[in-house]
Amino acid sequence: MIKKAVPVLLLLAMLISSGCWDWRIIDELAVIFGLGIDMVEEEPEQFEITFINPIFEEEAEEIRDITTIRGYSLAHALINLQHQRQQQPVLGKVDVLVFAEAAAQNGAMHQILRQYDQIRDKNPTAWICIISGATARDVINLSPPQQPRSAVFLANILTQNFTEGRIPEINAIDYWINYSTGGITPVIPIIELTGPEEEQSGILVAGLAIIDEDGRMKGYLSDTETFIYMLLTDNIQRGRFHTRVDYGDQENRILTGFVQSNVAGVQSRIVQDKAVINIKMDITLTGLNVDLLLDSHLKEEVFRELEQALARDFQGNILKVLKKSQECEADFVGLGQHVRIQHPQWFRGKDWPRAFGQSEINVEVNVTIKRLGSLLNPNY
Amino acid sequence: MKDLSKNGLSDFQLIALIFVAASGTSIIFLPRSVAEAAGRDGWISIVLGGCVALAAAVLIYYLCSRFPRRILPEFSMLILGKPLGIMVSAAYVAYALLLGGTTLLIFGEVTKTWVLFWTPQSVLIVSMLIPLIYITLQGPVPLGRYTELIFYFVGLVVLILLLPLPEANFINVRPVGAEGLAAVLGGMGQLPFAFLGIEVLFIFFPLFVNRGKVLRLYLMTVMLLIIFYTGLTLFTYASLGVEKTILQVWPLMSYLSTASLQIIERFDNIFLFIMTAKIIGLVAVQYYAAAATSAVITGGRYFNLWILLLLPVLYGITLLPFSQYAVFEFASLVGTWGALFVGGLVLLLLSVTLIRGLDEREETQK
Numbered sequence: 001m002i003k004k005a006v007p008v009l010l011l012l013a014m015l016i017s018s019g020c021w022d023w024r025i026i027d028e029l030a031v032i033f034g035l036g037i038d039m040v041e042e043e044p045e046q047f048e049i050t051f052i053n054p055i056f057e058e059e060a061e062e063i064r065d066i067t068t069i070r071g072y073s074l075a076h077a078l079i080n081l082q083h084q085r086q087q088q089p090v091l092g093k094v095d096v097l098v099f100a101e102a103a104a105q106n107g108a109m110h111q112i113l114r115q116y117d118q119i120r121d122k123n124p125t126a127w128i129c130i131i132s133g134a135t136a137r138d139v140i141n142l143s144p145p146q147q148p149r150s151a152v153f154l155a156n157i158l159t160q161n162f163t164e165g166r167i168p169e170i171n172a173i174d175y176w177i178n179y180s181t182g183g184i185t186p187v188i189p190i191i192e193l194t195g196p197e198e199e200q201s202g203i204l205v206a207g208l209a210i211i212d213e214d215g216r217m218k219g220y221l222s223d224t225e226t227f228i229y230m231l232l233t234d235n236i237q238r239g240r241f242h243t244r245v246d247y248g249d250q251e252n253r254i255l256t257g258f259v260q261s262n263v264a265g266v267q268s269r270i271v272q273d274k275a276v277i278n279i280k281m282d283i284t285l286t287g288l289n290v291d292l293l294l295d296s297h298l299k300e301e302v303f304r305e306l307e308q309a310l311a312r313d314f315q316g317n318i319l320k321v322l323k324k325s326q327e328c329e330a331d332f333v334g335l336g337q338h339v340r341i342q343h344p345q346w347f348r349g350k351d352w353p354r355a356f357g358q359s360e361i362n363v364e365v366n367v368t369i370k371r372l373g374s375l376l377n378p379n380y
Numbered sequence: 381m382k383d384l385s386k387n388g389l390s391d392f393q394l395i396a397l398i399f400v401a402a403s404g405t406s407i408i409f410l411p412r413s414v415a416e417a418a419g420r421d422g423w424i425s426i427v428l429g430g431c432v433a434l435a436a437a438v439l440i441y442y443l444c445s446r447f448p449r450r451i452l453p454e455f456s457m458l459i460l461g462k463p464l465g466i467m468v469s470a471a472y473v474a475y476a477l478l479l480g481g482t483t484l485l486i487f488g489e490v491t492k493t494w495v496l497f498w499t500p501q502s503v504l505i506v507s508m509l510i511p512l513i514y515i516t517l518q519g520p521v522p523l524g525r526y527t528e529l530i531f532y533f534v535g536l537v538v539l540i541l542l543l544p545l546p547e548a549n550f551i552n553v554r555p556v557g558a559e560g561l562a563a564v565l566g567g568m569g570q571l572p573f574a575f576l577g578i579e580v581l582f583i584f585f586p587l588f589v590n591r592g593k594v595l596r597l598y599l600m601t602v603m604l605l606i607i608f609y610t611g612l613t614l615f616t617y618a619s620l621g622v623e624k625t626i627l628q629v630w631p632l633m634s635y636l637s638t639a640s641l642q643i644i645e646r647f648d649n650i651f652l653f654i655m656t657a658k659i660i661g662l663v664a665v666q667y668y669a670a671a672a673t674s675a676v677i678t679g680g681r682y683f684n685l686w687i688l689l690l691l692p693v694l695y696g697i698t699l700l701p702f703s704q705y706a707v708f709e710f711a712s713l714v715g716t717w718g719a720l721f722v723g724g725l726v727l728l729l730l731s732v733t734l735i736r737g738l739d740e741r742e743e744t745q746k
Contacts, residue, residue, distance in 0.1 A: 344558035
């Protein structure tokens with residue numbers, strides 16, 4: 001008897017295990033791909049959140065649905081969204097969260113990200129970015145010809161930039177990891193719209209926003225400074241750079257190339273209760289195209305002189321980025337982590353953002369060029 | 381080839397059984413609990429705690445090996461006399477049920493939080509109890525085979541757990557040792573629940589075919605457990621950072637959610653899916669231990685009856701605490717008292733054995 005009953009019971013158990021209480025029919029879900037968060041000018045405590053989700057119904061005229069809702073929090077906006085939707089909004093497939101610059105500057109972005117972090121059914125690896133010179137709603141409303149679903153388009157652009165070593169991967173969980181970890185603060189990609197005023201349909205990655213210890217945007221890194229950030233944080237993967245250098249009497253020559261590898265060492269000491277940080281970087285470059293007039297570049301002196309010129313150029317730019325970091329009291333490079341490791345007793349209980357602002361930072365750069373372009377005299 | 385199905389448990393089944401019995405739900409929150417006490421040196425606490433578990437394993441083996449044909453209730457009655465032996469065995473039954481019940485309770489909690497939010501806890505538990513009872517009723521050899529099967533799946537779990545590693549930055553676990561010895565020792569206080577389960581050797585020792593290799597395999601399994609716990613804790617710290625880890629109720633789940641592949645988006649859900657089978661294995665081993673002990677107390681009979689009688693007790697334990705914080709407090713209580721009980725039991729039985737000079741090894745060989 002029991003031998004017959006057990007299989008029946010097991011089959012019943014399988015039915016129960018499928019989770020009847022948590023069933024959700026996919027057709028009844030509004031799978032949100034992206035969120036755009038703006039501030040409401042007349043009501044500073046409210047947010048304006050724009051949602052985009054694809055439409056799969058055959059009879060639908062559009063392939064996407066965009067709705068803008070106001071609320072006092074993300075959850076509140078979701079509840080308000082439900083009031084006007086025939087489907088249940090879900091955040092598990094969100095690809096990107098776009099924040100207006102004003103929201104990033106006044107700390108509202110930090111607040112929304114905290115709320116997002118607490119939502120159970122979310123995508124923790126969703127990209128985050130800040131739109132400059134337009135609203136987040138404008139970004140979500142974009143209809144790029146390549147991919148009408150603006151959130152997917154934006155996520156693809158950010159992913160491509162990350163793959164090519166131009167920006168770090170900053171998703172919702174990375175933001176909180178960098179924010180929570182002592183001795184480092186987060187950065188967030190900044191995007192801009194491209195195209196003529198009334199017909200903007202493209203997006204470009206313009207740099208990185210510097211976020212301080214209170215979760216507010218304190219400044220930004222330009223495109224060139226972002227490259228330096230990537231170099232400093234060893235995030236550079238086949239990263240491409242562009243600069244101008246002087247070579248003998250040939251001044252201000254354009255030079256582009258790829259970073260093959262970068263080994264950065266950070267040493268620190270404490271002098272009179274102040275951190276003195278020494279950064280030593282060994283950068284290996286390859287595939288350099290340089291606008292120089294040469295008889296042949298296959299000479300040691302050409303390589304050495306270019307290496308020295310590039311080392312000076314990198315060193316200057318690195319110091320500029322670090323100075324900006326100190327002025328904002330936002331250690332986005334994470335030098336504080338090295339100080340914490342090397343001087344744990346001193347670091348403990350220290351107000352690092354303040355101490356970082358007063359630190360002395362020295363940088364030494366060595367550049368090695370592996371190969372130049374295929375033309376012996378590029379400016380032939 | 382030997383027919384092990386009749387003779388007992390193979391060497392590999394020994395490793396699988398002990399590993400499955402000891403590695404439960406604690407790994408899902410262990411990185412946080414040790415970090416709360418020992419900061420970024422939490423993983424050192426696990427290594428040191430593991431050394432204590434190794435020492436305990438040696439003592440457990442030494443005790444069991446003196447009575448190669450008896451299980452805990454049998455040799456405890458022999459060592460302490462019948463009344464005291466029965467009391468000790470009854471306490472062991474309560475302990476095994478509490479350990480199994482608490483594991484089910486925590487697993488229900490994480491499943492509800494992570495995937496089946498609206499599914500009643502009772503449904504989750506009952507759906508796990510049904511296959512559990514079925515496996516346990518089949519006896520120790522099918523149970524050993526089941527744990528063997530689970531052990532292969534654990535290999536898959538290990539692969540899944542390695543996937544978020546590209547996100548890891550080991551700067552988060554440095555400087556090593558800066559938290560101080562007191563903090564590291566404090567972190568060890570969080571470990572008992574993680575290592576409880578290795579004592580099932582009390583019940584399964586006579587069933588192992590190759591008893592000569594038991595000590596080596598047993599210690600190897602405990603070491604595997606230490607590597608498993610330490611590795612995962614290190615990976616979690618390196619990926620999330622210690623500060624973020626401390627903020628997480630289920631840090632391992634958050635660690636897993638940082639990774640995604642084109643073909644699989646939610647490793648956390650796959651991990652829970654495999655863990656379900658593993659938790660059933662753990663509770664089944666403890667439940668078998670409880671039922672087998674109860675059967676010996678009642679004269680070596682009524683094993684099947686005890687399987688059914690103990691079920692409401694096990695189920696009742698899963699209904700005990702009513703809120704999330706109470707679950708963790710309860711688990712900590714079970715861990716601490718469980719470790720004290722197992723430690724005290726081994727020391728008591730071993731010292732009386734040595735004083736009375738009890739040893740059945742030679743007798744068995746004859």
